[in-house]
Amino acid sequence: MSLIASILKKKSSNVLSIYFTSGFPELNDTTKVIEVLSKSGVDFIEVGLPYSDPLADGPTIQDSSQKALKNGMNLDLVFDQLMRIKTTNTTPLVLMGYLNQILKYGEDKFCQRMTDCGIDTLIIPDLPMLVYEEHHRELFKRYGINHVFLITPLTTDERIRKIDSYTESFIYMVASNTTTGAKSNISKQQIDYFKRIESMRLRSPLIIGFGISNHHTFIEVCKYANGAIIGSAFIQFLKVNGVKKIPEFIQNITRSVY
Amino acid sequence: MKSTFQPDKNGYFGQYGGAYIPELLYPNVKEIEDHYIQIIASKAFQQEYKSLLKDYVGRPSPLYYAKRLSGKYGTHIYLKREDLNHTGAHKINNTIGQILIAKKLGKTQIIAETGAGQHGVATATVCALMGLDCTVFMGEKDIIRQAPNVARMKMLGAKVVPATSGSKTLKDATNEAIRYWIQHPHTFYLIGSVVGPHPHPDMVARLQAVISEEMKWQLLEKTGKENPDTIIACVGGGSNAVGAFYHYMEEKDVELIAVEAAGKGVYSGKSAATSQLGEVGIIHGSKTILMQDDYGQIVEPYSISAGLDYPGVGPLHAFLYDTKRAKFMNATDEEALQAAYELTRIEGIIPALETAHALAVLPKLIFDKDQVVVINLSGRGDKDLETYIKHLKE
Numbered sequence: 001m002s003l004i005a006s007i008l009k010k011k012s013s014n015v016l017s018i019y020f021t022s023g024f025p026e027l028n029d030t031t032k033v034i035e036v037l038s039k040s041g042v043d044f045i046e047v048g049l050p051y052s053d054p055l056a057d058g059p060t061i062q063d064s065s066q067k068a069l070k071n072g073m074n075l076d077l078v079f080d081q082l083m084r085i086k087t088t089n090t091t092p093l094v095l096m097g098y099l100n101q102i103l104k105y106g107e108d109k110f111c112q113r114m115t116d117c118g119i120d121t122l123i124i125p126d127l128p129m130l131v132y133e134e135h136h137r138e139l140f141k142r143y144g145i146n147h148v149f150l151i152t153p154l155t156t157d158e159r160i161r162k163i164d165s166y167t168e169s170f171i172y173m174v175a176s177n178t179t180t181g182a183k184s185n186i187s188k189q190q191i192d193y194f195k196r197i198e199s200m201r202l203r204s205p206l207i208i209g210f211g212i213s214n215h216h217t218f219i220e221v222c223k224y225a226n227g228a229i230i231g232s233a234f235i236q237f238l239k240v241n242g243v244k245k246i247p248e249f250i251q252n253i254t255r256s257v258y
Numbered sequence: 259m260k261s262t263f264q265p266d267k268n269g270y271f272g273q274y275g276g277a278y279i280p281e282l283l284y285p286n287v288k289e290i291e292d293h294y295i296q297i298i299a300s301k302a303f304q305q306e307y308k309s310l311l312k313d314y315v316g317r318p319s320p321l322y323y324a325k326r327l328s329g330k331y332g333t334h335i336y337l338k339r340e341d342l343n344h345t346g347a348h349k350i351n352n353t354i355g356q357i358l359i360a361k362k363l364g365k366t367q368i369i370a371e372t373g374a375g376q377h378g379v380a381t382a383t384v385c386a387l388m389g390l391d392c393t394v395f396m397g398e399k400d401i402i403r404q405a406p407n408v409a410r411m412k413m414l415g416a417k418v419v420p421a422t423s424g425s426k427t428l429k430d431a432t433n434e435a436i437r438y439w440i441q442h443p444h445t446f447y448l449i450g451s452v453v454g455p456h457p458h459p460d461m462v463a464r465l466q467a468v469i470s471e472e473m474k475w476q477l478l479e480k481t482g483k484e485n486p487d488t489i490i491a492c493v494g495g496g497s498n499a500v501g502a503f504y505h506y507m508e509e510k511d512v513e514l515i516a517v518e519a520a521g522k523g524v525y526s527g528k529s530a531a532t533s534q535l536g537e538v539g540i541i542h543g544s545k546t547i548l549m550q551d552d553y554g555q556i557v558e559p560y561s562i563s564a565g566l567d568y569p570g571v572g573p574l575h576a577f578l579y580d581t582k583r584a585k586f587m588n589a590t591d592e593e594a595l596q597a598a599y600e601l602t603r604i605e606g607i608i609p610a611l612e613t614a615h616a617l618a619v620l621p622k623l624i625f626d627k628d629q630v631v632v633i634n635l636s637g638r639g640d641k642d643l644e645t646y647i648k649h650l651k652e
Contacts, residue, residue, distance in 0.1 A: 052424065052555040053541070055436055056280040062423055074553040099278060100540040104554030125280040126540065130268060154285040154443060174282060178441045 002120050002146045003092035004044055004169040008205040008226060011043060015227025016218070016254060017207060018234050019046040019096065021064040022081070023073025025239060030081045032243050038091040040250035046123070046229060049078060049097030056125045058181030060232035064239070075105050075113075082117040094148065094169075096123040107136075111143040121169045123148040129162070137166070148172050153193040160200065167204040173197060173225060174210045182213035182233040186220045194224035218253050263507040263574065263583070269456020270545075272580060274573035277455035279543045282440045286447070287543075289363065291457045297362050298355070298464055310354050311468065314387070315344045317351075319469075321476035321632070326604040333625035336486070337607070337635045338473060338502060347610065347637030348469060348498045349380035349450060355465035356448045357384040365446035367391045371435040373400055373428035373494065374565035374612065375407025376637055377450030382416035392416040393445075395434040397427035400564045407641050425558035428494075428568050432542050451495025452572035455543030459572050466501030473632060474505055481630055488513040488623075491634040492616040493586075494530070494566035496575040498636035507583065515623075516575060517616045519561035520588040530559035532571045533579045533586040541570040547579065562591035562645065563611040565637075589618035595649050598639060610637030611645060 001009075008015060018037050022030040030047070037045050050068035054061060082093070095114060102110045102124065114122065122145055127136060132147060140147055146168040151160050153176060163171060176183075176190055197206065208221040209229035221228050230253065237249045269275045269291075277287055297303050311317040320339045328335045340348035353370075360368060368385050371394070372378030378394040385392035394411055398420040401408050411418050419438075424430040432453075439447045452459040452466075474484045489506060491499035493516040506512040521529040529535060536547040541556060548570040549557040559569045571579075578584035589597070594611060597618035602608045609617060613636045625631065639646065 053429070053433055055433060055543075056282060056440070058437070059423075066424075069555060076553075098540075100548075100550070100556070101554035103539060104537070104550060104552070125282075126278050126543070128276070128278055128284075131276065131278070150281040152282050152285075155281060156285075159284075177282065177443055179282075179437050 002169045004094065004121050007043055007092055008170060012205070012226050014222045015043045015207065017044045017046055017227060017229040018042050019048055019229055019231030020234060020238065021048040021050050021061065021068050022078045023050060023068035023071050024064045024235070025067065027071040027073060029243055030078065031085045033238070033246065034085060034089055034091070034093070036243055036246040037250070038089060040247045041254070042091060042250060043227065044092040044094060046094045046096050046231070047082070049075065049095060049101060051098040051101055054098060056179055058179040058232060060182070060235050061180050064235045075101060075110070079113040079117060082119070086118050092121070093119045094121040094123060095119055099124050099126050107139060111139065111145055115143050115145065120144055121146045121148060123172060125150060150174050151197070153177055157200065160197070160202070164202045164204050170205040170207045170226070171202065172229070173206050173208045175208050175221065176211060178210055180210050180232050182236065183211035183217070184213060186217055191224070194221065198224050215253050215255050261508060263577070265456060265460050269460065271574050271577035273538070274546050274576040275456055275459060276545050277543055278540045278545060279455045283436070283455070286439055286443050287455050290461070293363060294359060294457050294461045297359050303358055303362070306358055307355055311351065315350050315354060316342060317468065318472040318476070319343055321473060321480065323480065324605050327601065330604065331620050331625055332627055333629045333631055336480070336630065336632045338469060338632055340469065340498065340634060340636045341607070341609065341613070341638035345376070345380045345383050346640060347376040347380065348466060348501055349377045350383065351468050351501065352450065352462050352465045352497060353377070353380040353384045353448060356461070357388055357390070360390070360446035360448065361388060363446065365444070367442070367445040368448050369393045369395070369435050369438055369445050370448045370450060371395045371428065371431040372450060373397070373431065373567060374563065374610070375400065375404040375411065375641060376565060378416070378418070379407050379410045379414070381448050382411040382414035385416065386414045393419060393438070395419050395421050395431040395438065397421045397425070397431045399426040400428065400431070404564055404641055427564065429556065436542065451497040452500045452574060453495040453542055453544060453570060459544065459574060462497055463500045463504060463574060466497050467504035469498070469501035469634065470503065470505040473502070477630070485509055485512050486630040486632045488515060488629060488631045489634070490515045490517065490616050490619060490631065492517045492566060492612050492636060493571060493575060494519070494568045494612065496572040498634050500572065500574060502632070502634035503584065514578065514584040515619065516578070516584045516586050517619050518586060518588040519563055519566035519615055520590045521560040521562070523590055524588055528560040530561040530566050530568060531588040532569065534588065536570070544573050546570050546573045546576040562594065563615065565610070565612040566615060587619045587622065589615040593618040598646065607635070608639035609635060610639050611642045613637050
């Protein structure tokens with residue numbers, strides 16, 4: 001069972017995950033951000049591997065990725081950083097990066113270094129299911145890595161069932177047809193979609209992401225899923241307030257939940 | 259008959275192609291994939307497409323025997339005059355076809371990316387023709403260097419949205435168009451080149467294939483043979499080259515030459531010669547050859563020509579390169595400018611800067627006196643006058 005899966009087994013509601021871009025705001029902030037998030041009670045952390053052309057991301061994550069790359073961030077450095085906290089960090093990590101950077105790095109080398117760091121869950125948003133089935137399923141299995149698939153309001157039931165059967169950690173449920181980025185409200189249309197997926201009674205836990213930005217949206221989506229991921233709103237906060245203030249952001253999100 | 263140069267069912271040419279897209283785009287791409295071949299093959303489509311190409315675009319585009327240019331290089335040079343098409347380039351062949359597909363799919367809002375602005379103008383034109391809403395994404399840098407085309411798009415009623423991310427050129431305009439498409443799945447993304455996820459490269463190739471289809475009978479009329487010895491075309495994403503090569507890819511006696519932009523020199527660090535500098539990777543949803551650094555970050559390309567300023571190349575071109583079916587050459591900014599002046603002075607034709615790269619390899623090739631060479635004159639140079647005038651002064 002993946003580290004995330006065991007977390008989700010213990011806690012099945014109001015799970016909070018935070019996404020941030022490694023090497024942002026400063027090159028060496030990666031481990032500090034993880035430490036503070038961990039202490040603040042976040043359930044798992046999504047570590048973004050900055051990419052030059054992140055197709056699924058909105059302006060906030062694009063900007064943080066550009067800044068991280070400008071800071072000199074690269075895959076070797078991020079693995080070095082994550083290796084350093086391997087024994088001290090207690091919050092499970094998920095890596096999120098685009099396929100091209102992994103191909104160029106060498107898929108086996110990437111998987112090896114990732115597992116060396118004690119990470120077993122990976123999100124590659126532009127890895128198509130077809131290519132996964134033909135190649136990556138076997139590759140990831142060899143390294144004990146779970147790939148997280150995204151579903152959207154337009155993903156067919158048939159495809160969702162297939163994704164459910166491949167999933168060993170959680171299904172990343174994209175909240176609306178959009179790139180990443182903070183939204184202040186959840187629409188009726190979105191709720192209908194959440195209910196539709198909920199009624200499918202999938203075997204995998206569901207974590208909702210894209211557009212979740214505050215206490216209100218977090219609580220709202222948690223009614224229909226096991227938890228939520230917050231990315232852009234966190235990055236925006238981090239950019240303005242710095243690493244030290246992170247606990248405030250987390251407390252604001254979770255407030256009355258605990 | 260199964261051709262070596264047609265994509266397989268998943269959109270691969272050898273190892274290149276496919277659809278490396280986020281799940282968010284899957285339904286959008288699937289809708290086109292499920293319908294495009296059937297639509298293009300339908301009688302209704304073919305009738306309307308052919309009729310518009312004839313009466314609206316002005317096809318067939320002439321195949322002109324460039325006598326003085328031929329004399330200079332001691333061979334027989336024919337120019338396929340795509341520059342004489344309505345809107346001034348080959349781009350309109352594709353936009354006419356795709357707008358008909360969009361209409362068939364019931365789409366009312368069209369989006370497009372553009373580099374030099376030729377595809378943006380060609381898209382804005384067909385949207386005006388069909389009364390459809392048009393949004394064109396264009397790199398902020400390109401908006402400045404291709405001002406006349408921006409004005410044309412606006413006059414045609416298109417909304418021009420500046421892409422301010424990354425290098426602020428074609429690559430980023432394409433990223434922005436794709437992101438917009440994710441957020442507006444009901445829109446039709448009218449892509450301008452043989453790039454992007456399957457089926458876009460194949461769809462665009464089929465629509466540009468009219469160029470070589472005409473070349474066959476035009477050459478037969480003029481030379482007595484359907485096949486030339488050599489075809490030369492410039493390559494950014496590669497749509498005009500695919501159009502000129504399409505019906506000749508299986509004809510092994512026809513030499514295909516693709517010319518990339520070498521900017522200030524292939525290894526100067528300011529270049530867009532993808533086949534020389536690139537490695538296998540993924541860009542805009544397609545596995546192909548692309549310019550990237552040691553960590554797979556996409557490198558910002560450079561060329562004086564906004565239409566060739568692209569860090570990748572269409573998957574079919576990557577396959578033509580790997581299999582050595584096409585010979586890849588390149589031309590620098592300076593060589594392209596010289597070639598543009600040469601054509602203008604001895605044939606009275608001002609070519610687009612992109613096209614000038616194809617002409618620029620003439621001095622580098624050794625020709626037989628009986629050789630039949632076709633150069634795809636993909637576009638006219640009106641949009642580049644400012645650059646040409648600046649160069650004239652220097």
